Amino acid sequence: MENQKLKDVEGVWQLIRQETKKRMVAEPVLASFFHSTILEHNSFSSAIADQLSNDLSNTSVQPMMIRKIIREAFNSSKDILEATVSDLNAVKDRDPSCKYFSEPLLFFKGFKALQSHRVASWLWSEERHTLAHFIQSRASEVYGIDIHPAAEIGKGVMIDHGSGVVIGETAVVEDNVSIFQGVTLGGTGKETGDRHPKVREGALLSASSTILGNVEIGKNAKVAAGSVVLADVREHTTVAGIPAKEVGEANTDMPAYDVDHSINN
Ligand SMILES: CC(C)(COP(=O)(O)OP(=O)(O)OC[C@H]1O[C@@H](n2cnc3c(N)ncnc32)[C@H](O)[C@@H]1OP(=O)(O)O)[C@@H](O)C(=O)NCCC(=O)NCCS
Numbered sequence: 001m002e003n004q005k006l007k008d009v010e011g012v013w014q015l016i017r018q019e020t021k022k023r024m025v026a027e028p029v030l031a032s033f034f035h036s037t038i039l040e041h042n043s044f045s046s047a048i049a050d051q052l053s054n055d056l057s058n059t060s061v062q063p064m065m066i067r068k069i070i071r072e073a074f075n076s077s078k079d080i081l082e083a084t085v086s087d088l089n090a091v092k093d094r095d096p097s098c099k100y101f102s103e104p105l106l107f108f109k110g111f112k113a114l115q116s117h118r119v120a121s122w123l124w125s126e127e128r129h130t131l132a133h134f135i136q137s138r139a140s141e142v143y144g145i146d147i148h149p150a151a152e153i154g155k156g157v158m159i160d161h162g163s164g165v166v167i168g169e170t171a172v173v174e175d176n177v178s179i180f181q182g183v184t185l186g187g188t189g190k191e192t193g194d195r196h197p198k199v200r201e202g203a204l205l206s207a208s209s210t211i212l213g214n215v216e217i218g219k220n221a222k223v224a225a226g227s228v229v230l231a232d233v234r235e236h237t238t239v240a241g242i243p244a245k246e247v248g249e250a251n252t253d254m255p256a257y258d259v260d261h262s263i264n265n
Helices: 009-026 028-039 044-056 063-076 078-094 102-107 109-125 129-143
Strands: 184-186 210-212 237-240 245-249
Touching (some): 009 028, 009 102, 044 063, 044 129, 063 129, 078 109, 102 109
């Protein structure tokens, strides 16, 4: 299955460099772009720190300062970089429009927002809440995807397109989940404390689905596009509609991997 195709950090980095050299020949107008974003870096973590820091900086917080924080996060725990590479593999594996490993890193805002969240989440765990909120807020402004730094997100997660995705403070998203544009993992407004959804491994949250409250989306479940989910969803089940009702079995092992995610399909 997919795992056979998965690349580790160094494997991904070498592939990205090889691809980039070929693409630079094919598209010379982007030569200096490819140099500054990929080829002049000596590691994957340096390239991603550079990408995110350029995106997340503003007039009062320079890219150099943000790069330092991102490197601190990567150096503090190898889990962060491994999760990043796992997310990159997830996008390459599941999104048929993604032809190169470098594309999510350079162009896909869902991927970049998720990696910004990984940095904000690390800051949150270090009790640096204000800086974590700064990263959250800049990522929300730049990518249009708002993830609270305290939300727990596993690895191998794909946020595709991503515009308008909102993930609340006490939400949990386990490994290998796929999330499309416009998904909300929010509170009902009637609960306090632990008030956001828990999305179990391998689930698919389709475009513009709204999942409210401390409800559980079971392992390998599918939530159809445009649904409003207000109650638990059993594992391996498809739900659709407002309010969402069971409409069938999610008859595959891992729905997050199954949908053809390309916009053309
Ligand atoms: C849910 C989904 C993944 C299909 O899952 P599935 O388990 O294969 O479900 P089926 O296609 O067998 O549909 C089961 C029933 O739900 C209905 N249904 C499917 N999606 C629905 C939706 N979004 N809203 C309402 N009803 C829906 C079907 O019409 C069918 O009803 P029927 O049994 O009366 O004919 C798919 O419909 C969907 O919503 N995909 C969106 C993926 C996405 O976000 N793409 C964005 C790419 S940019």
